[in-house]
Amino acid sequence: MAHHDSVLAPYFSNIEQQREVNNLGMWIFLITEVMLFGGIFLAYSVYLYSYPEAFGAASRELNLYLSTANTFILLCSSLTMALAVHAAQTDKQRALVLFLVLTIVLGTIFLGIKAAEYYEEFQHNLIPGPLFQFEEAYLLQAQLFFSLYFAATGLHGVHMIIGGAILIYLTLKAWRGHYSSLNYDAIENIGLYWHFVDIAWVFIFPLFYLMERT
Amino acid sequence: MAHTDQQQEESAHVHHVIPIRIYLLVFAGLMILLVLTVAATFADFGGFDRVITLAIAAAKAALIMAYFMHLRYSQPLSIVFAGVGIIWLLILLLITLSDYLARGGVVPAS
Numbered sequence: 652m653a654h655h656d657s658v659l660a661p662y663f664s665n666i667e668q669q670r671e672v673n674n675l676g677m678w679i680f681l682i683t684e685v686m687l688f689g690g691i692f693l694a695y696s697v698y699l700y701s702y703p704e705a706f707g708a709a710s711r712e713l714n715l716y717l718s719t720a721n722t723f724i725l726l727c728s729s730l731t732m733a734l735a736v737h738a739a740q741t742d743k744q745r746a747l748v749l750f751l752v753l754t755i756v757l758g759t760i761f762l763g764i765k766a767a768e769y770y771e772e773f774q775h776n777l778i779p780g781p782l783f784q785f786e787e788a789y790l791l792q793a794q795l796f797f798s799l800y801f802a803a804t805g806l807h808g809v810h811m812i813i814g815g816a817i818l819i820y821l822t823l824k825a826w827r828g829h830y831s832s833l834n835y836d837a838i839e840n841i842g843l844y845w846h847f848v849d850i851a852w853v854f855i856f857p858l859f860y861l862m863e864r865t
Numbered sequence: 866m867a868h869t870d871q872q873q874e875e876s877a878h879v880h881h882v883i884p885i886r887i888y889l890l891v892f893a894g895l896m897i898l899l900v901l902t903v904a905a906t907f908a909d910f911g912g913f914d915r916v917i918t919l920a921i922a923a924a925k926a927a928l929i930m931a932y933f934m935h936l937r938y939s940q941p942l943s944i945v946f947a948g949v950g951i952i953w954l955l956i957l958l959l960i961t962l963s964d965y966l967a968r969g970g971v972v973p974a975s
Contacts, residue, residue, distance in 0.1 A: 667880070670880060671940045671942075671943075674939060674940065674943050675940070675942055675943050675946065678943045678946045678947055678950075679946060681947075681950065682946060682947065682949065682950025682953070685950045685951070685953070685954050686950075686953060686954065686957070689953075689954045689957055689958070690957075692958070693957055693958055693961055693962075696958060696962060697961065697962065697965050697970075697971060698971065700962070700965060700966065700970055701965070701970030701971040702970075702971075715903075719899075719903055722899060723896075723899060726892070726895050726896070726899065727892075729895075729929060729933050730888060730889075730892045730933075732933070733883075733888050733932075733933045734885065734888060737882065737883065737885060737888070740880065740882045741882060839935075842933070842934070843934055846929050846930075846933045846934045847934075849929060850925075850926045850929055850930070853922050853925045853926055853929070854922050854926070856902075856922075857902055857918045857919070857921070857922050861902065861903070861905075861906040861918055862914075862915060862918060864906055865906060865907055865909075
């Protein structure tokens with residue numbers, strides 16, 4: 652069997668131990684990310700409980716069609732990401748590159764739709780600041796809603812961009828045959844990151860777009 | 866420390882490869898949950914609206930974590946850390962919210 656890059660670091664006793672340590676390290680990072688997004692979700696939950704009517708009115712201004720499409724696209728990208736890891740595990744280099752590229756494409760489409768949403772919100776004067784407009788009774792609370800909305804989706808978008816950049820780098824390496832069933836930890840780990848960002852959106856979507864809509 | 870190719874190959878194939886069929890089934894489940902999530906928005910469950918919405922989101926997250934993130938087939942230590950992260954988040958949310966819920970929410974701006 653051909654060995655591509657069997658990169659066993661000398662301080663590990665076998666490659667399985669190295670893989671397990673890499674896996675645990677990534678999970679430790681991800682639970683710090685859970686707390687990062689968790690802070691925003693906490694703030695949103697407290698204010699959603701306190702101002703349900705205002706938040707409902709604000710939520711109805713968000714685009715349900717674009718966001719549902721985005722949720723679908725992101726779930727598809729998680730599938731292509733999982734299939735990329737599978738391809739790496741089974742030494743299918745061309746399939747690995749294909750699924751990595753598909754994941755990047757889907758992620759880019761997501762960001763494009765998000766940008767369109769932001770532009771629509773800008774046109775409707777929903778960006779907190781001097782240009783913000785809303786019905787008088789809910790003015791302050793609606794601005795609060797949109798501050799939290801842009802914080803959550805903005806943070807999520809930044810995570811998508813960083814994930815996309817890393818994916819591009821890994822795709823180039825995969826294209827050059829760097830990964831195999833003996834060396835795919837990087838693919839597995841970017842997969843974990845990507846799935847986490849998907850889970851973050853899986854909560855952002857119902858919390859901001861669906862909770863108090865009706 | 867020298868490793869024979871044989872040793873490396875044997876330990877390398879200890880890792881669990883999830884069949885593509887499972888991934889597709891999980892994806893189908895996620896699609897069903899997505900439809901349910903949006904449909905549930907327009908249904909009325911009395912006081913349970915928010916609970917149902919969050920439960921569906923949690924189900925999606927559980928599927929993604931167990932299968933796409935391989936948690937179901939991971940070493941126990943990774944599962945513990947993932948669980949700890951969720952528990953920390955729940956502590957943050959539940960204790961803070963129990964404080965606000967006991968006081969009727971945020972003091973409204975005058």
